[in-house]
Amino acid sequence: MARWFQRSVYQIPRGTRDFVPEEMWKRRFVQRGIEETFRGFGYGEIQTPSFETLELFTAKSGASIIDELYNFVDKGGRELALRPELTAPVIRCYIERLQMAPKPLKLFYFGNCFRYDRPQKGRYREFWQAGCELLGTDSPEAHAELIALAFTILRHIGLRDIVLNIGNLTVIQAMFERLRVTDAVKKDLLPFIDKSQFEDLFSALRVNDVSPQEAEAFLEMLQTPDLEKITAYVSRSKQAVAELERLRGVLTLLKESFGIPDPRVKMGIVRGLDYYKGLVFEIEAPVLGAEKQLCGGGDYELVSLFGGTLVPQAGFAIGFDRALLALETEGYAFPEASLDVFVVPVSEAAMGAALSAATQLRFQGLSVDLDLVRRGIGKALKYAAAQHARFAVIIGPKELEDRVVTLRNMTDGSQSTCPVTELAVRIRG
Amino acid sequence: MARWFQRSVYQIPRGTRDFVPEEMWKRRFVQRGIEETFRGFGYGEIQTPSFETLELFTAKSGASIIDELYNFVDKGGRELALRPELTAPVIRCYIERLQMAPKPLKLFYFGNCFRYDRPQKGRYREFWQAGCELLGTDSPEAHAELIALAFTILRHIGLRDIVLNIGNLTVIQAMFERLRVTDAVKKDLLPFIDKSQFEDLFSALRVNDVSPQEAEAFLEMLQTPDLEKITAYVSRSKQAVAELERLRGVLTLLKESFGIPDPRVKMGIVRGLDYYKGLVFEIEAPVLGAEKQLCGGGDYELVSLFGGTLVPQAGFAIGFDRALLALETEGYAFPEASLDVFVVPVSEAAMGAALSAATQLRFQGLSVDLDLVRRGIGKALKYAAAQHARFAVIIGPKELEDRVVTLRNMTDGSQSTCPVTELAVRIRG
Numbered sequence: 001m002a003r004w005f006q007r008s009v010y011q012i013p014r015g016t017r018d019f020v021p022e023e024m025w026k027r028r029f030v031q032r033g034i035e036e037t038f039r040g041f042g043y044g045e046i047q048t049p050s051f052e053t054l055e056l057f058t059a060k061s062g063a064s065i066i067d068e069l070y071n072f073v074d075k076g077g078r079e080l081a082l083r084p085e086l087t088a089p090v091i092r093c094y095i096e097r098l099q100m101a102p103k104p105l106k107l108f109y110f111g112n113c114f115r116y117d118r119p120q121k122g123r124y125r126e127f128w129q130a131g132c133e134l135l136g137t138d139s140p141e142a143h144a145e146l147i148a149l150a151f152t153i154l155r156h157i158g159l160r161d162i163v164l165n166i167g168n169l170t171v172i173q174a175m176f177e178r179l180r181v182t183d184a185v186k187k188d189l190l191p192f193i194d195k196s197q198f199e200d201l202f203s204a205l206r207v208n209d210v211s212p213q214e215a216e217a218f219l220e221m222l223q224t225p226d227l228e229k230i231t232a233y234v235s236r237s238k239q240a241v242a243e244l245e246r247l248r249g250v251l252t253l254l255k256e257s258f259g260i261p262d263p264r265v266k267m268g269i270v271r272g273l274d275y276y277k278g279l280v281f282e283i284e285a286p287v288l289g290a291e292k293q294l295c296g297g298g299d300y301e302l303v304s305l306f307g308g309t310l311v312p313q314a315g316f317a318i319g320f321d322r323a324l325l326a327l328e329t330e331g332y333a334f335p336e337a338s339l340d341v342f343v344v345p346v347s348e349a350a351m352g353a354a355l356s357a358a359t360q361l362r363f364q365g366l367s368v369d370l371d372l373v374r375r376g377i378g379k380a381l382k383y384a385a386a387q388h389a390r391f392a393v394i395i396g397p398k399e400l401e402d403r404v405v406t407l408r409n410m411t412d413g414s415q416s417t418c419p420v421t422e423l424a425v426r427i428r429g
Numbered sequence: 430m431a432r433w434f435q436r437s438v439y440q441i442p443r444g445t446r447d448f449v450p451e452e453m454w455k456r457r458f459v460q461r462g463i464e465e466t467f468r469g470f471g472y473g474e475i476q477t478p479s480f481e482t483l484e485l486f487t488a489k490s491g492a493s494i495i496d497e498l499y500n501f502v503d504k505g506g507r508e509l510a511l512r513p514e515l516t517a518p519v520i521r522c523y524i525e526r527l528q529m530a531p532k533p534l535k536l537f538y539f540g541n542c543f544r545y546d547r548p549q550k551g552r553y554r555e556f557w558q559a560g561c562e563l564l565g566t567d568s569p570e571a572h573a574e575l576i577a578l579a580f581t582i583l584r585h586i587g588l589r590d591i592v593l594n595i596g597n598l599t600v601i602q603a604m605f606e607r608l609r610v611t612d613a614v615k616k617d618l619l620p621f622i623d624k625s626q627f628e629d630l631f632s633a634l635r636v637n638d639v640s641p642q643e644a645e646a647f648l649e650m651l652q653t654p655d656l657e658k659i660t661a662y663v664s665r666s667k668q669a670v671a672e673l674e675r676l677r678g679v680l681t682l683l684k685e686s687f688g689i690p691d692p693r694v695k696m697g698i699v700r701g702l703d704y705y706k707g708l709v710f711e712i713e714a715p716v717l718g719a720e721k722q723l724c725g726g727g728d729y730e731l732v733s734l735f736g737g738t739l740v741p742q743a744g745f746a747i748g749f750d751r752a753l754l755a756l757e758t759e760g761y762a763f764p765e766a767s768l769d770v771f772v773v774p775v776s777e778a779a780m781g782a783a784l785s786a787a788t789q790l791r792f793q794g795l796s797v798d799l800d801l802v803r804r805g806i807g808k809a810l811k812y813a814a815a816q817h818a819r820f821a822v823i824i825g826p827k828e829l830e831d832r833v834v835t836l837r838n839m840t841d842g843s844q845s846t847c848p849v850t851e852l853a854v855r856i857r858g
Contacts, residue, residue: 008524009736010485013478013509018522021473021536028474040791042768042798042816044450045457049442049555050479050511050541051499056439070480072501075545080442082479093447095437102815104801107450112479116504126478141780142801152791257784259792307438339471351570355686362469362581363688369471372533372571386531387471 015117015125025337030324031110033157034130038108041149043132046107048089054079060088060275060302070114070125082114087302087315090133095308103136103311110320121291124321131297131317138299138312140246144253147281150295150316151260154283154323158332162294164260166281167269168247169298171230174240175221175267178233181208193222193270222268230267243278250279276300279314285326294323340427342384342410343370346377346396354395357405357420361393364424385410391427444546444554454766459753460539462586463559467537470578472561475536477518483508489517489704489731499543499554511543516731516744519562524737532565532740539749550720553750560726560746567728567741569675573682576710579724579745580689583712583752587761591723593689595710596698597676598727600659603669604650604696607662610637622651622699651697659696672707679708705729708743714755723752769856771813771839772799775806775825783824786834786849790822793853814839820856 012018019027035045054071071081083089086109098105110130117123130153134146147166154162176186185208192201198219205215221233227244234240247265254260269280280298288294297316304310327334341361345354354370361368369387371380377394384392394406394415404417407426418426441447448456464474483500500510512518515538527534539559546552559582563575576595583591605615614637621630627648634644650662656677663669676694683689698709709727717723726745733739756763770790774783783799790797798816800809806823813821823835823844833846836855847855 005524005528005738006736008521010482010488010521012521012525013480013482013507014505016478016480018478018526019476020522020526021475024474024476027476040794040796042771042796044766045453046450047448047453047456049445049447050543051442051445051555053439053442059439067504070501070503072499074499075496076443078442092437092439092441093449095434096441097447097449099434102812106798114479126480137801139801139803141784141799145784145799145801148788253781253784257781258788307435309434337473342471352682352686355570355574355682359577359687365469367469367471369535370570370574372566372568372574374568383531 013125015119017124017126022337026334027320027324029334030157030320030327031130034110034153034318034320035108037149037153037156038130038132041106041145041152043106043108043149046090046093046109047111048083048086048093048109050112051080051082052089052092054081056088056092056306057081057084059305062274068115068117070116083111084113084115085317086111086113086129086131087133087300087317088306091302091306091308091313094133094135095303095306099308104142105135106132107135108132123291128320129317130320131315133313133315135303135313136311138314140249140253142312143246143279143299143314144250144258146297146314146316147250147263148254148258148260150281150283150297150318152258153318154285154294157323158327158330159285159294159323160330161286162326163284163286164263164281165266165269165284166247166251166263166279167265167267168240168243168278169270169276169280170237170243170278171234171240171247172267172270174234174237175218177237179205179210179214179218181205181210190270193268196268198222222266224267225265227265230265247279271296272298272300275302281316283318285323285330287329288322288326291322294319294326336388338367338388338390339369339384340366340389341368341391341393341423342380342387342389343368343393344377344380344384344395345371345374346394346399348374349397350395350400353400353405353420354393357393357395357423360420361424361427366424366427381408381410393423442554444548446553446555451766455763456749456753458763459586459756460559460749463582463747463749464537464539466578466582466585467559467561470535470574470581472535472537472578475519475522475538476540477512477515477522477538479541480509480511481518481521483510485517485521485735486510486513488734491703497544497546499545512540513544514542514746515540515558515560516562516729516746517735520731520735520737520742523562523564524732524735528737533571534564535561536564537561552720557749558746559749560744562742562744564732564740564742567743569678569682572675572708572728572743573679573687575726575743575745576679576692577683577687577689579710579712579726579747581687582747583714583723586752587756587759588714588723588752589759590714590716591755592713592715593692593710594695594698594713595676595680595692595708596694596696597669597672597707598699598705598709599666599672599707600663600669600676601696601699603663603666604647606666608634608639608643608647610634610639619699622697625697627651652695654694656694659694676708700725701727701729704731710745712747714751714759716758717751717755720751723748723755765817767796767817767819768798768813769795769818770797770820770822770852771809771816771818772797772822773806773809773813773824774800774803775823775828777803778826779824779829782829782834782849783822786822786824786852789849790853790856795853795856810837810839822852 276298278299283295284292295318392408705727707728712724713721724747821837
């Protein structure tokens with residue numbers, strides 16, 4: 001029978017979320033899986049403040065990012081912003097405290113970020129990112145390991161259908177050079193490339209005096225996985241050719257040494273063109289449709305921009321909320337939160353024995369709840385079932401007299417009696 | 430040999446902290462211990478947004494709290510504030526989403542909070558709290574369990590010397606009534622009571638026309654653990670006498686059923702007088718001196734203030750940063766972060782075998798790093814030692830030829846060879 005409850009005077013801020021226990025159970029489960037994999041690859045966790053000086057983010061992303069930030073002036077007159085991402089804070093911390101640490105340095109994070117954005121499906125104003133930064137090496141092994149780590153994390157948490165695409169920003173820049181278009185035109189073309197809107201891209205190229213043959217060739221290079229063809233296309237750029245040679249090595253390592261079955265070449269990865277350089281990759285979950293990107297990463301150059309001493313840098317970030325959404329959409333069977341034991345004192349006189357039994361079982365590492373509202377046994381067992389209790393321990397006058405307790409298996413309803421001291425062993429099976 | 434690194438252009442915001450991997454390792458270790466105990470007592474985790482509407486906090490604590498908040502207006506004109514504590518958000522969420530859930534409802538949280546405050550030792554502008562709210566029961570068992578939970582958490586994480594004090598705000602109000610002082614005078618007296626400055630308190634009472642005998646009696650009641658004496662002192666208040674009777678029951682339960690050896694009666698607990706009601710308790714770590722309070726809690730009444738349907742409410746919050754500081758001050762031996770294996774390919778030719786070995790060991794659940802910068806074996810082993818690696822796996826020309834690897838115990842330097850397939854078993858010992 002539903003009771004009517006009064007409404008709250010205060011609401012949750014728009015675009016943010018509360019997570020109740022059954023949701024937090026799933027989130028912590030997936031978070032643990034992510035952390036295990038990072039540690040398995042030799043990464044150590046780092047944590048930075050929730051807000052930073054505003055300039056840290058404008059230095060990285062330009063003043064236009066302010067429109068998407070939660071920025072404010074504190075009571076001391078400082079311009080601050082809630083962090084929209086974690087790479088800039090981690091690099092700031094690296095420069096302040098970790099430049100002297102032995103290299104390579106492998107740092108991972110799991111944290112909330114903030115974006116002032118129109119709320120929509122899968123996009124929130126407070127959201128979570130898991131990611132890492134690798135400092136001090138840019139060998140092909142290091143790049144392959146970084147990509148393998150991102151892929152392994154998403155596999156390890158239970159995703160079945162994920163696609164890994166690898167591109168290179170030096171190569172795409174060389175491809176642009178062949179088109180001989182201005183920077184302004186290039187900028188207009190990027191959204192079409194990013195969204196794989198090739199017909200629109202073709203039209204835009206034609207409008208900007210690129211010949212049909214040249215436009216066709218450019219479109220083919222964006223889509224082909226054939227590194228030979230791409231190498232021939234950008235052969236005038238020594239840098240691009242060298243990057244393609246490295247990419248070939250990374251692909252071989254991924255397949256042969258890291259057990260990644262099907263890494264795909266995709267030169268059409270153009271996100272973060274001002275920020276990343278060289279290697280870039282993304283992992284998608286096709287099940288999510290338009291919002292399918294779960295992970296993005298690559299080589300970048302931020303340490304020297306922030307005043308530190310130049311060092312090779314690479315990293316990636318996984319959208320935690322979106323990865324969870326992908327798991328749910330794939331129908332992943334999350335383990336259920338459960339309670340080991342619910343203790344029911346049948347009478348007032350049994351309360352002391354019930355509390356002692358609960359305390360003993362807790363000291364033995366079991367999760368235990370007990371009836372704190374003195375209801376009848378029927379209602380207490382119903383509540384225990386609602387808490388997903390695996391066992392109930394019932395203590396009434398008969399049990400007190402015989403110095404035993406009744407142990408009820410909540411799954412099949414079977415009951416037996418035993419001394420309190422034997423409970424933990426029986427429950428653990 | 431120290432190298433000189435360039436300084437960062439950007440600094441961490443004043444009063445906030447970065448946590449590098451060795452610090453995060455400790456923090457996550459203690460956090461896990463806290464979460465285990467909450468779950469062991471049948472609590473489920475809840476998480477709320479980092480910011481709320483400003484009015485949520487002013488409704489609870491009055492407009493004066495704004496001076497201590499990070500508050501700001503968002504781009505949609507909403508007045509928001511970074512949360513200074515978690516009880517108000519959790520109760521807001523309870524009213525919006527959980528009023529219909531079976532009672533009692535046991536919710537715990539672990540989260541960061543924000544306070545615009547002059548930074549000083551052990552006080553930060555971003556800090557962490559672990560706490561819980563118990564909704565739907567106020568039986569003596571429930572109160573005793575709540576207090577036992579707070580105490581058990583602090584013991585479980587490894588604190589040796591902690592003191593539990595229990596008071597009652599209904600009783601202290603009845604004590605004030607005997608003094609016949611105005612509310613304004615009462616307010617002036619509170620800081621002396623809070624800080625146990627009894628000489629100053631005596632003077633203040635005398636200045637306000639309280640007789641020496643009455644002042645002495647009041648001071649005695651603030652300090653005595655004798656419930657009989659206190660009951661006699663407040664005998665004119667039926668409510669206070671009833672609360673003392675309940676308190677007697679809670680103390681008995683704590684000692685006899687929950688194994689808390691020495692709960693102390695302390696009527697001088699006056700913090701949160703506007704917010705808590707009835708039962709109130711605190712846990713201190715004397716090792717921390719003036720900043721010794723680790724935990725505060727009790728009965729309160731917030732649901733109806735926020736528009737929800739009245740229900741018994743109690744809870745507590747533990748200062749996570751201060752609990753860590755107490756552990757460190759007590760000299761707690763934190764387990765050290767370590768790596769299971771560091772893999773060293775001695776030659777370029779061994780890289781493939783090294784990566785494959787690392788991948789296999791990772792799939793078997795071990796934490797594995799490997800030399801990503803192609804240095805000599807001596808330097809690689811030095812780096813492995815710096816990462817606290819327990820074992821090194823060395824693969825050179827001889828090993829490749831014999832299809833084995835060399836396993837080096839990094840603790841004692843002993844070495845032996847074996848096939849890759851036997852590594853995990855040997856490492857797990």
